[in-house]
Structures are given as structure tokens and as C-alpha cells.
Amino acid sequence: MKPRQKRLAIVLGGLAAVGIAATLILNAFQSNLVFFFTPTQVAGGEAPKDRPFRIGGLVKEGSLQRNDITARFIVTDTAREIPVAYKGILPDLFSEGKGVVAQGTLGADGNFTASEVLAKHDENYMPPEAQAAVDKAHEASRTLKQ
Amino acid sequence: MSQRLINWFKFASPASFYPLAGTLWPWFAGLASVLCAVGLWISFFVAPTDFQQGEGYRIIFIHVPASWMSMFIYCVMAFWAAIGITFNTRLSGMMSSALAPTGALFAFLSLWTGALWGKPMWGAWWVWDARLTSELILFFLYIGYIALTSAIDDPRRADKAGAIVALVGVINVPIIYFSVKWWNTLHQGASVSMTKAPTMATTMLWGMLIMALAFWMYSIAIALYRVRAIILERERHATWVAELPEMQR
Numbered sequence: 001m002k003p004r005q006k007r008l009a010i011v012l013g014g015l016a017a018v019g020i021a022a023t024l025i026l027n028a029f030q031s032n033l034v035f036f037f038t039p040t041q042v043a044g045g046e047a048p049k050d051r052p053f054r055i056g057g058l059v060k061e062g063s064l065q066r067n068d069i070t071a072r073f074i075v076t077d078t079a080r081e082i083p084v085a086y087k088g089i090l091p092d093l094f095s096e097g098k099g100v101v102a103q104g105t106l107g108a109d110g111n112f113t114a115s116e117v118l119a120k121h122d123e124n125y126m127p128p129e130a131q132a133a134v135d136k137a138h139e140a141s142r143t144l145k146q
Numbered sequence: 147m148s149q150r151l152i153n154w155f156k157f158a159s160p161a162s163f164y165p166l167a168g169t170l171w172p173w174f175a176g177l178a179s180v181l182c183a184v185g186l187w188i189s190f191f192v193a194p195t196d197f198q199q200g201e202g203y204r205i206i207f208i209h210v211p212a213s214w215m216s217m218f219i220y221c222v223m224a225f226w227a228a229i230g231i232t233f234n235t236r237l238s239g240m241m242s243s244a245l246a247p248t249g250a251l252f253a254f255l256s257l258w259t260g261a262l263w264g265k266p267m268w269g270a271w272w273v274w275d276a277r278l279t280s281e282l283i284l285f286f287l288y289i290g291y292i293a294l295t296s297a298i299d300d301p302r303r304a305d306k307a308g309a310i311v312a313l314v315g316v317i318n319v320p321i322i323y324f325s326v327k328w329w330n331t332l333h334q335g336a337s338v339s340m341t342k343a344p345t346m347a348t349t350m351l352w353g354m355l356i357m358a359l360a361f362w363m364y365s366i367a368i369a370l371y372r373v374r375a376i377i378l379e380r381e382r383h384a385t386w387v388a389e390l391p392e393m394q395r
């Protein structure tokens with residue numbers, strides 16, 4: 001082996017070692033790297049019980065109620081649901097059927113009291129006309145099914 | 147070696163790379179200006195308003211290309227670091243040092259534009275989710291590389307130490323890229339990727355790709371320009387530097 005090849009082997013070997021180490025560390029910290037828990041995970045008891053955490057999912061259609069400055073809505077991942085109460089200003093992108101991440105605590109009654117609500121938007125970007133066309137197509141397929 | 151079409155090892159010598167970089171950088175700088183002008187024009191005047199985020203989404207035309215560039219430049223630095231350790235070439239360390247400030251600039255731009263975008267859309271300037279945190283680590287890696295290499299006086303030793311930072315840190319790049327897939331994050335997934343059709347309107351996509359190309363050209367131009375300064379500084383006692391036409395005054 002030439003010295004040059006030896007050094008290349010050391011570089012590649014080192015990279016592989018660091019890569020494996022990183023994979024193992026990230027695997028070990030898997031649960032700490034999660035930004036939010038879905039309602040299904042919460043129902044499965046994966047969320048911490050003694051400290052605040054975040055839940056994420058979609059705001060259920062038709063579930064948003066405003067009472068003074070308290071907003072109540074249901075976060076769903078289409079399988080499980082969690083009712084949320086939040087006192088404060090909701091972000092502009094917050095709307096029914098869209099993504100949301102709320103930080104707070106889960107009460108014994110299963111109600112989530114949020115101290116912060118963030119809107120989570122998706123990676124789709126299109127002009128409003130295109131969105132209108134998409135909505136129309138969805139509407140048409142829904143009526144066809146019925 | 148002599149049968150090859152281009153003898154790449156010839157350009158590994160600072161003396162022959164210096165004039166080449168001098169010829170090349172104005173071309174890349176020119177391309178960067180033209181592409182940037184076209185890209186910004188598309189971004190602001192041609193691309194349609196977004197159905198969800200209105201005009202606010204337009205920061206994507208800086209944010210995404212800057213983020214791509216910050217990750218890619220780090221990979222290039224790691225590539226030069228590997229070449230430098232393997233072949234013991236002087237130029238590779240200089241290339242890494244020339245790229246680092248530009249990479250740091252793009253990482254900072256990515257974080258800054260991200261904060262400006264996050265506040266109106268998400269409702270927060272900053273959250274500690276995996277995507278944002280790993281990009282912040284990338285920024286610190288750039289700063290660490292620059293600090294470490296400037297703290298060591300002997301340039302050859304500085305290059306070696308920097309090369310190790312570059313190689314170890316490159317593990318972070320796939321983590322940034324896949325963070326939105328591996329974990330629940332507030333940050334949305336990729337709109338443009340190798341594996342699926344882009345989820346953007348075509349004119350928006352064009353604006354973003356042209357801006358990305360403009361950033362590429364800018365990075366190449368500024369790195370070549372900077373590497374010339376580094377070559378001159380490190381080789382100032384060499385005869386070839388003394389014989390340069392710009393030194394004959």
C-alpha cells in the first residue's frame with residue numbers, strides 16, 4: 001500500500017466510523033429529537049406526563065370555537081383526537097384542516113391546555129387559481145362517490 | 147499521467163492555479179450577476195402569489211437556494227479536505243479556507259431568512275426542531291473551522307486541523323437534509339427532491355432554480371477570488387510570485 005492509499009483508507013475509515021457513531025447516537029436520542037407527538041402517540045402513552053410537550057396534527061374541520069380570547073379546537077391525526085384550549089393570538093396560517101403544533105400540558109380529563117400555538121404549513125406552493133381547481137376536483141370526486 | 151487529456155495535477159500547484167483562477171472568476175461573477183437579476187425578476191414579478199401564504203412565501207427564493215448552498219459548500223470543503231489529507235496537496239487546504247466564509251454566509255442567510263419567514267407563517271422566529279437545530283450546528287461548524295484554522299500559525303498544520311473538522315462535520319449535512327423525513331419537525335418537507343415531482347407551480351420552481359444557479363456562480367467566483375489572495379499570502383516568498391506581471395512595478 002502506498003502512503004497515499006493508506007491516508008485515503010484512513011479518511012474513508014474515519015468517515016465511516018463517525019457516520020456509524022452519529023447513527024447510533026441519533027437512534028439513542030430518537031425520542032428527544034421529536035418536535036411534537038401525534039394524538040396517536042399521546043394515546044399510546046409515548047408523550048411525557050410530568051412536563052409540557054408539543055402535540056401536532058391537523059385542526060379538525062368545524063371544530064374551532066372562539067370564546068372571548070380563548071380558542072378551542074380539536075387536533076387530529078385522522079385516527080385519534082385531542083381537544084385543545086388556547087388563550088392568545090393564533091398565527092395567520094392557522095385554519096381548520098391545516099397543520100398545527102401546540103405546546104402545553106395534557107390534563108387528566110384528556111384536554112390539552114396550550115401555551116403556544118404554531119401553524120405548520122405544507123411544502124405545496126401554487127397560485128390561488130390552481131388551489132381553487134384542486135378544491136373543485138376534490139369536491140367533484142366527493143359528490144361522485146356519494 | 148502524460149497521456150491524459152488534461153493533467154489535473156498540474157493545477158494542483160498554486161503557481162499554475164493562480165492565473166487560471168484569475169481568468170475564470172470574472173466569468174463566474176458575470177454569470178452570477180445576470181442569473182441573479184433574472185432570478186429576482188422572476189421571484190418578484192413573474193411568480194404567482196401563493197394560495198396559502200400570499201406574498202410572504204417569496205422569501206423562499208433566497209431561503210432555499212441559500213440553504214442548499216450552505217450544505218453543498220460544506221460537502222465541497224470536506225471533499226477538498228479528503229484530497230488534502232490523501233494527496234498532501236497544498237492547494238486543497240487553501241480551497242477549503244477560501245470556501246468557508248461563503249458557506250458561513252449562506253448558513254447565516256438561511257437561518258436569518260428562515261426566522262423572518264417563520265414569524266409570520268408559523269408564529270415563531272425560532273423553534274428547536276431537528277431541521278433548524280442541525281442547520282444552526284452547520285453554521286457553528288463553519289465558524290469553528292474558520293476560528294480553528296486562523297488560530298494555528300503554521301498554514302500546513304492549520305489545514306490539517308481544519309480538514310478534520312470539515313470531514314467530521316460533513317456527517318451533519320445528511321442529517322440536515324433528511325431531518326424533516328426522520329423526525330416530526332415544524333419545518334415542512336422538501337418541495338423539490340430527487341425522488342418525487344416538485345410540489346410547486348412551475349414559474350415558482352424556475353425562479354428558485356435560477357436563484358440557486360446564481361448562488362452557485364457567486365460562490366465559485368468569490369471562492370476563486372479569495373483563493374488567489376490566500377495563494378499570494380502563503381507563497382509571498384516564492385520566486386513565481388515575485389515574477390508575476392502585477393508585481394513588476
